[in-house]
Amino acid sequence: MATLALSLKKPGVIPGFGITMGFTLLYLALIVMIPLAGLVIKTLELSWEEFVATITDPRVVAAFEISFGISFIAALINAVFGLLVAWVLVRYDFPWRKAIDAMVDLPFALPTAVAGIALTAIYAQNGWIGQVFAKFGIHIAFTPAGIAIALVFIGLPFVVRTVEPVLRDLDPEMEEAAACLGATRLQVFTRIILPQVLPALMAGFAMAFARALGEYGSVIFIAGNMPYKSEIVPLIIVIKLEQYDYAGATAIALVMLIASFIMLLVINLLMKWSHIRRGGGMRS
Amino acid sequence: MTDYALNIRTNHPLAESRSVRLTLIGTALFYIGVMIFLPLIVVFIEALRQGMGAYIDAITEPDAQAAIKLTLLTASIAVPLNLVFGLAASWAIAKHDFRGKHLLITFIDLPFSVSPVISGLIYVLLFGSQAALGQWLDSHNIQILFAVPGIVIATIFVTFPFVAREMIPLMQEQGIEEEEAAILLGATGWQTFWRVTLPNVKWGLLYGVLLCNARAMGEFGAVSVVSGHIRGVTNTIPLHVEILYNEYNFVAAFAVASLLTVLALVTLLIKEWLEPRVEKE
Numbered sequence: 096m097a098t099l100a101l102s103l104k105k106p107g108v109i110p111g112f113g114i115t116m117g118f119t120l121l122y123l124a125l126i127v128m129i130p131l132a133g134l135v136i137k138t139l140e141l142s143w144e145e146f147v148a149t150i151t152d153p154r155v156v157a158a159f160e161i162s163f164g165i166s167f168i169a170a171l172i173n174a175v176f177g178l179l180v181a182w183v184l185v186r187y188d189f190p191w192r193k194a195i196d197a198m199v200d201l202p203f204a205l206p207t208a209v210a211g212i213a214l215t216a217i218y219a220q221n222g223w224i225g226q227v228f229a230k231f232g233i234h235i236a237f238t239p240a241g242i243a244i245a246l247v248f249i250g251l252p253f254v255v256r257t258v259e260p261v262l263r264d265l266d267p268e269m270e271e272a273a274a275c276l277g278a279t280r281l282q283v284f285t286r287i288i289l290p291q292v293l294p295a296l297m298a299g300f301a302m303a304f305a306r307a308l309g310e311y312g313s314v315i316f317i318a319g320n321m322p323y324k325s326e327i328v329p330l331i332i333v334i335k336l337e338q339y340d341y342a343g344a345t346a347i348a349l350v351m352l353i354a355s356f357i358m359l360l361v362i363n364l365l366m367k368w369s370h371i372r373r374g375g376g377m378r379s
Numbered sequence: 380m381t382d383y384a385l386n387i388r389t390n391h392p393l394a395e396s397r398s399v400r401l402t403l404i405g406t407a408l409f410y411i412g413v414m415i416f417l418p419l420i421v422v423f424i425e426a427l428r429q430g431m432g433a434y435i436d437a438i439t440e441p442d443a444q445a446a447i448k449l450t451l452l453t454a455s456i457a458v459p460l461n462l463v464f465g466l467a468a469s470w471a472i473a474k475h476d477f478r479g480k481h482l483l484i485t486f487i488d489l490p491f492s493v494s495p496v497i498s499g500l501i502y503v504l505l506f507g508s509q510a511a512l513g514q515w516l517d518s519h520n521i522q523i524l525f526a527v528p529g530i531v532i533a534t535i536f537v538t539f540p541f542v543a544r545e546m547i548p549l550m551q552e553q554g555i556e557e558e559e560a561a562i563l564l565g566a567t568g569w570q571t572f573w574r575v576t577l578p579n580v581k582w583g584l585l586y587g588v589l590l591c592n593a594r595a596m597g598e599f600g601a602v603s604v605v606s607g608h609i610r611g612v613t614n615t616i617p618l619h620v621e622i623l624y625n626e627y628n629f630v631a632a633f634a635v636a637s638l639l640t641v642l643a644l645v646t647l648l649i650k651e652w653l654e655p656r657v658e659k660e
Binding site: 130 | 395404425477494495604
């Protein structure tokens with residue numbers, strides 16, 4: 096207690112710091128920090144050679160390639176269409192605009208298992224969209240394309256929600272000045288608007304990518320889950336757990352955990368950059 | 380600001396030509412229609428494929444009822460706990476000054492960046508029979524993993540930051556002048572919290588609870604790893620959907636899934652209603 100009081104920069108008059116901070120730290124330690132530390136400790140039980148052997152197993156490497164590759168593609172699709180949707184929602188008026196704006200958040204609210212079975216029903220060979228593609232011999236569900244669809248769905252709100260406030264706050268005078276000086280609308284977009292939106296766009300991309308990397312529920316229904324072809328890393332972890340290969344599951348989980356912490360760092364930096372580029376005008 | 384926004388939407392000289400505008404709106408609406416509305420519609424169409432009778436049978440059948448009860452039980456434990464934590468954390472962080480604040484906030488946000496599967500895995504490692512703690516619990520006949528307590532703890536983990544991350548920035552923005560005034564006028568800490576702080580943040584708090592609850596009831600990955608999938612015992616609604624689906628009982632799977640879809644829609648509706656109120660705070 097004495098040390099806590101010492102670390103205060105200036106003593107405030109508001110009471111309850113000790114008890115609320117104590118509870119916060121205790122709860123954080125019990126629910127989050129100790130279990131996460133347990134994962135790291137469990138990995139230490141493996142020798143370096145075993146660790147490397149686990150994560151370089153061809154089936155695991157294939158899963159890493161699928162997870163990272165398709166998450167990247169899905170985030171890219173989300174970046175393009177997310178920017179388009181944000182643009183349309185901010186700049187134009189049309190019937191039901193507010194309702195559509197609200198529905199963009201559906202992937203955050205809809206449980207992933209529901210998304211998984213609904214998307215599978217749509218993109219399976221006899222589904223509404225699946226049968227159209229099936230005529231051309233293209234299968235979406237139970238292939239990597241199905242994984243991409245699920246990851247696009249769950250990542251859809253991120254880019255829209257990071258880009259929307261930036262677009263709304265853009266200074267119209269800059270666009271007017273550029274137009275007065277003879278810039279075409281396309282030049283205004285690529286030279287004036289896009290550079291200001293870019294940090295937020297990249298942050299949204301990184302968030303969608305990070306979310307896609309860890310996604311499990313929506314993917315497993317539509318992926319087909321064939322080893323080397325459509326198995327994602329989270330599924331490999333579950334399979335190893337079901338085989339009681341706890342050390343193997345933990346080794347792979349640690350790699351994923353490190354990847355998500357790197358993404359967290361990247362996202363924080365991008366958000367800061369976005370904030371600076373916007374002149375720090377918006378509340379964070 | 381609003382004037383400008385309205386202008387550019389209609390016929391501002393800087394706006395794109397009508398054809399460009401219509402193409403962009405059309406593409407965006409098509410994209411949202413296919414990606415968002417189609418999955419929603421499919422859930423209800425598939426659920427009602429064999430009529431209302433089959434739909435009602437699927438959601439009133441004992442295993443489905445057990446799953447609904449377990450989901451409600453889990454949320455009713457996880458949400459209040461995270462609510463109390465969120466309030467304590469935001470009081471400590473927003474109303475006081477100390478070193479390492481940013482680090483603490485980062486730690487509180489951690490569960491959001493952990494894959495759901497890994498969120499389950501960490502508790503398997505902690506409470507499983509291979510671990511020291513798991514063996515001790517086994518010898519005292521306390522079952523956490525593959526039982527209800529495990530499901531509750533995994534749910535607490537994945538919904539951990541919701542209330543706190545909503546409350547901390549809100550309370551920070553409101554500053555401490557009102558609380559200081561209350562304390563100096565002789566109010567106790569509790570009185571200050573109940574009468575000054577809480578009324579100022581009530582909509583934000585509700586917002587955090589709403590999102591926390593939606594995730595608690597819908598979580599799949601983390602709960603799936605710790606549940607053990609015992610029908611009628613350790614199946615939440617999302618896990619029950621998976622079991623029905625894997626048994627090719629599609630109508631029942633979508634019928635039960637429609638309950639979660641309604642929950643999601645209601646959540647979005649309340650969220651829309653709350654957002655302007657939170658903005659005012």
